[in-house]
Amino acid sequence: EAQVTQNPRYLITVTGKKLTVTCSQNMNHEYMSWYRQDPGLGLRQIYYSMNVEVTDKGDVPEGYKVSRKEKRNFPLILESPSPNQTSLYFCASSFTPLGERGAYNEQFFGPGTRLTVL
Amino acid sequence: GIQVEQSPPDLILQEGANSTLRCNFSDSVNNLQWFHQNPWGQLINLFYIPSGTKQNGRLSATTVATERYSLLYISSSQTTDSGVYFCAVPAYTQGGSEKLVFGKGTKLTVNP
Numbered sequence: 001e002a003q004v005t006q007n008p009r010y011l012i013t014v015t016g017k018k019l020t021v022t023c024s025q026n027m028n029h030e031y032m033s034w035y036r037q038d039p040g041l042g043l044r045q046i047y048y049s050m051n052v053e054v055t056d057k058g059d060v061p062e063g064y065k066v067s068r069k070e071k072r073n074f075p076l077i078l079e080s081p082s083p084n085q086t087s088l089y090f091c092a093s094s095f096t097p098l099g100e101r102g103a104y105n106e107q108f109f110g111p112g113t114r115l116t117v118l
Numbered sequence: 119g120i121q122v123e124q125s126p127p128d129l130i131l132q133e134g135a136n137s138t139l140r141c142n143f144s145d146s147v148n149n150l151q152w153f154h155q156n157p158w159g160q161l162i163n164l165f166y167i168p169s170g171t172k173q174n175g176r177l178s179a180t181t182v183a184t185e186r187y188s189l190l191y192i193s194s195s196q197t198t199d200s201g202v203y204f205c206a207v208p209a210y211t212q213g214g215s216e217k218l219v220f221g222k223g224t225k226l227t228v229n230p
Contacts, residue, residue: 045217058217088159097216106166107151107218112159
């Protein structure tokens with residue numbers, strides 16, 4: 001089944017304890033990205049990647065790191081989580097980058113990761 | 119940057135009723151997506167619809183790109199249709215970044 005998977009789905013942690021949220025897609029997609037969703041603020045992009053070893057900052061990258069060593073995986077790393085990173089996180093992927101006009105670039109989202117930082 | 123506005127913000131229906139959700143966007147777009155966020159928080163793809171009309175069961179969508187709006191129709195609504203409906207369009211910056219810009223959503227409640 002074609003899908004984007006994220007793990008863990010739920011996580012409660014404490015301030016300062018490094019964590020990684022994994023994201024994997026099995027659709028051979030080039031483009032992957034991370035969003036966070038907060039009440040009143042909507043969905044905001046954290047980082048994106050147009051292909052292997054190509055990553056760039058989105059709107060709210062502070063406090064996060066990413067890497068894209070393989071096409072299928074795009075982990076989100078919180079080196080020192082803080083309570084303001086409590087949020088619902090989504091990974092997304094598409095066959096082509098959004099900027100390729102005329103190309104098919106439907107975005108598919110993972111199931112989400114609910115993170116609470118105490 | 120591009121602005122996306124959805125209306126109405128809230129909608130309460132009785133099961134079996136029909137509804138129309140609207141999405142206006144401030145600039146020309148290459149594509150547009152509709153999502154349903156279910157009560158468990160999952161974002162479900164409904165339509166990828168740069169222009170024209172598509173139908174999927176009780177749901178259909180129309181995008182009129184030249185007039186910068188899209189409509190999502192839900193017919194014979196069911197309680198499982200409850201949740202938040204988002205439209206989203208791609209945005210690009212001069213720096214080369216690209217992302218989906220989401221509207222604030224329409225919260226739909228379908229009562230039995």
